Amino acid sequence: MSPLSAARAALRVYAAGAAVVLAQLLRRCLGGFAEPAGNNDSKAQDVVRRLKEETSNDKVEFLYCDLASLTSIRQFVQKFKKKKIPLHVLVNNAAVMMVPQRKTRDGFEEHFGLNYLGHFVLTNLLLDSLKAAGRPGRTARVVTVSSATHYVGELRLRDLHGSRCYSPHGAYAQSKLALVLFTYHLQRLLAAQGSPVTANVADPGVVDTDLYRHVFWGTRLIQKMLGWWAFKTPDEGAWTSVYAAVTPDLEGIGGRYLYNEKETKSLMLTYDRDLQRQLWAISCQMTGITDVTQDTLLG
């Protein structure tokens, strides 16, 4: 990436963020964000209530997993499987944003390695657990958190690690674009296998969290001054993921991009099946995951 395209990537990411912030401000003025509700969602609300109760009652067990390390992910999956806990929902939520150029333990550019490849491997290694827990009428779910920056992302298949000219903005947007392509391909594989598992993407909007700790100081200042008003609160930001994880409206439905608890279109490029397949194949090569695409979709 040349310095000019790096500057262009930064402008595009800030423009995408500003567009979301303006839409959120408008919505605040028109009444704000409402927790997903309605008859259909009473079950969903019940799950959320129980989750809240359990986390506040210390009934939750934590297992360490560093998504920037393939070894750590494999160790985590081993430990998790030993516990024989049914896995109904996997939310791929972790990320870093606009970090300086650095590598994961396995030598991948950090955004691509952690945000995308980390979740790619985690999901693939947990698929058998998800398949075992899901059943028709109560499918297990993979919810992958992307971002509006995917709309301005570019997938550089020949330089996925940004080694030629690094742009933190371009790298973050690329990782979020890769997650959408990954989810759609995963959904196609799951559907072709007749698996009781679905995969969807959740876009939280612009949320007032620590994700912004590496961004340009001017953006941090705006967050500090206006975040309480223009950004979603962490609770509001989580609603789309929670909705995707538990709503009966999405029973058996996958391959959707969800924003403000509604389906919307992702970038046109994300529907390109060849590109999805290429990215999947490269990701398998990079991480040692067996690529079942040939046997499942083309065999």
Ligand SMILES: NC(=O)c1ccc[n+]([C@@H]2O[C@H](COP(=O)([O-])OP(=O)(O)OC[C@H]3O[C@@H](n4cnc5c(N)ncnc54)[C@H](OP(=O)(O)O)[C@@H]3O)[C@@H](O)[C@H]2O)c1
């Ligand atoms: N905030 C926004 O405006 C916004 C907008 C669009 C999309 N998103 C997406 O929303 C998701 C959540 O972000 P957030 O806003 O809640 O940011 P956040 O508060 O910074 O949370 C990021 C999470 O990622 C985890 N994480 C970072 N590195 C990790 C690693 N190596 N291994 C395992 N976990 C790691 C962090 O764990 P620790 O706390 O233990 O470090 C933290 O829980 C991300 O996917 C982000 O891209 C956020």
